[in-house]
Amino acid sequence: MSSGNRSSIWPGMRASIVMAAGLALAPVAGHARTWTVSPANPTTLDAIFVETPDWGYCLADSARASLAGNRIVLTYSCPSPYEPPPTIMRVRLGHLPEGTYQLDDTTFTVGPRPAGLQANDFSDLWWNPDESGWGLNIIQHGDGMLFATWFVYATDGSPTWYVIPGGAWKDAFTFEGAIYRTSGPVLGNSPWAAVTVTPVGDATLTFARGALAATLTVDGKTLSKQLQRQSF
Amino acid sequence: MTRSRAALFLAALGGFVPAIAAPLAITPPSPHSLDTVRVLVPSAGTFVYALDRTRVKLASPVNGVNQIQVAMAFGAALSPPPPAYTTDVMLGDLPEGAYHVDVVVQGTQPVATLGSVDFTVTARTDDRMRSNLTDLWWNPLESGWGLNIIDHPPGKLFATWFVYDAASRPSWYVAPDISCNGPINCSGGLYRTSGPMVGDSFDPAAVQRSKVGRVFMQYSSFGGLPNGEREGVDVTFTLDADPSHPISNHVVRQPF
Numbered sequence: 011m012s013s014g015n016r017s018s019i020w021p022g023m024r025a026s027i028v029m030a031a032g033l034a035l036a037p038v039a040g041h042a043r044t045w046t047v048s049p050a051n052p053t054t055l056d057a058i059f060v061e062t063p064d065w066g067y068c069l070a071d072s073a074r075a076s077l078a079g080n081r082i083v084l085t086y087s088c089p090s091p092y093e094p095p096p097t098i099m100r101v102r103l104g105h106l107p108e109g110t111y112q113l114d115d116t117t118f119t120v121g122p123r124p125a126g127l128q129a130n131d132f133s134d135l136w137w138n139p140d141e142s143g144w145g146l147n148i149i150q151h152g153d154g155m156l157f158a159t160w161f162v163y164a165t166d167g168s169p170t171w172y173v174i175p176g177g178a179w180k181d182a183f184t185f186e187g188a189i190y191r192t193s194g195p196v197l198g199n200s201p202w203a204a205v206t207v208t209p210v211g212d213a214t215l216t217f218a219r220g221a222l223a224a225t226l227t228v229d230g231k232t233l234s235k236q237l238q239r240q241s242f
Numbered sequence: 243m244t245r246s247r248a249a250l251f252l253a254a255l256g257g258f259v260p261a262i263a264a265p266l267a268i269t270p271p272s273p274h275s276l277d278t279v280r281v282l283v284p285s286a287g288t289f290v291y292a293l294d295r296t297r298v299k300l301a302s303p304v305n306g307v308n309q310i311q312v313a314m315a316f317g318a319a320l321s322p323p324p325p326a327y328t329t330d331v332m333l334g335d336l337p338e339g340a341y342h343v344d345v346v347v348q349g350t351q352p353v354a355t356l357g358s359v360d361f362t363v364t365a366r367t368d369d370r371m372r373s374n375l376t377d378l379w380w381n382p383l384e385s386g387w388g389l390n391i392i393d394h395p396p397g398k399l400f401a402t403w404f405v406y407d408a409a410s411r412p413s414w415y416v417a418p419d420i421s422c423n424g425p426i427n428c429s430g431g432l433y434r435t436s437g438p439m440v441g442d443s444f445d446p447a448a449v450q451r452s453k454v455g456r457v458f459m460q461y462s463s464f465g466g467l468p469n470g471e472r473e474g475v476d477v478t479f480t481l482d483a484d485p486s487h488p489i490s491n492h493v494v495r496q497p498f
Binding site: 054057072073074075076077078079080082100101102103104105106107108109111120122123125126127130131133134135138140141142143144145147149151157159161162163164165167168169170171172173182183191192193194195196197198202204205217218219220221233235239240241 | 269275276278282285290292293294295296297298299300301302303306308310324327328329330331332333334335336337338339365366372373374376377378383384385386387388390392394400402404405406407408410411412413414415416425434435436437438439440441442444446448449463473489491496497
């Protein structure tokens with residue numbers, strides 16, 4: 011089996027795209043080296059993907075991206091031209107600063123964060139290091155919406171969790187959302203049965219001065235906690 | 243810190259230079275590609291940062307070094323002054339390369355620079371997942387349970403698995419130290435914890451942790467995934483109490 015690495019510098023460096031350990035790989039003729047960017051008009055809060063019709067058995071998992079000025083160079087390995095090729099190759103570029111970028115023949119622009127939204131991505135595991143054992147997972151999506159799961163313990167000491175599946179930004183610093191308790195089938199049940207969702211309270215999450223002040227009300231009892239990102 | 247520029251900005255803010263109390267820093271200090279890189283910006287005097295107006299922009303390279311400008315906006319001045327703090331601003335999941343970051347004050351002319359920092363993003367090593375998996379992963383056909391993954395820069399995954407017990411009560415497991423042995427395969431111990439209710443106080447010493455199994459993950463991102471997915475993870479939970487019946491599922495990032 012031959013193997014090689016390809017570069018996204020195309021076609022100007024076509025001659026150097028293959029650094030083959032065995033036979034050189036010839037790109038399939040007729041495939042323009044253009045990429046589709048998703049989302050089409052990304053902002054700095056969006057994780058950016060690029061995809062292109064594949065012209066060989068190339069592994070997106072092997073992709074490496076580098077940045078030189080505004081030019082993104084992708085390299086990835088293509089173990090063999092003889093395997094059935096996948097139809098689309100997708101690569102996650104991730105979040106990028108505002109600007110205009112060049113990837114092969116494709117130009118795309120990353121725009122500013124939507125007005126009125128926090129500048130940051132608050133996705134992380136938030137905890138109080140003095141209270142190790144419980145935490146608040148926050149995932150922030152490209153539109154700024156937060157989805158939080160709060161993992162704690164029940165009165166009998168067993169692990170339990172609540173979910174804050176959405177809400178609204180009250181201002182640039184404060185997110186408010188309802189807290190729900192769910193119940194459902196043991197995983198592996200087939201078919202999957204409906205989950206019962208019960209509102210039990212409200213959460214106010216205030217991101218300021220590098221920390222998260224969380225006010226969580228469940229079943230009428232209110233907790234106020236200072237949390238920070240969990241670092242390893 | 244460019245004192246001369248800051249001095250010019252002094253006039254614009256009515257005579258006060260919002261100098262930061264400490265140098266800027268980058269986290270993680272030695273990032274790899276696709277790590278979420280943040281610049282840590284110390285507080286500036288009595289002012290609070292208006293983070294909703296912060297802009298992070300790619301500028302023209304200088305001598306082969308990528309340039310990023312972080313334009314901070316100031317909100318109201320607080321009285322009394324707040325305790326010193328550090329806020330973080332996400333730069334991105336940056337590609338490999340050398341970077342120079344200037345943190346400036348928005349709207350100043352000439353630009354007032356609060357500080358600068360340099361760093362290099364290197365390639366992910368062979369034992370790193372070749373993506374950033376931080377997200378809530380779910381099976382859209384089984385809404386109600388999920389797998390939250392935090393992809394920490396040292397190359398470890400921290401996962402919490404939200405499910406239900408035999409009595410249909412919500413329950414969770416944690417895999418706090420998942421390692422990868424290649425670009426797509428990761429595994430780690432799975433634990434169940436018990437502890438006191440979270441109240442105004444919480445005693446972490448009362449939390450008990452028991453290893454109950456292992457979690458295995460295989461990541462895929464190329465074509466052929468069902469339903470137009472961009473990425474997927476085949477996840478398998480093996481419980482020590484019932485090793486012959488692993489629980490396997492295919493999860494994708496939860497969209498909104």
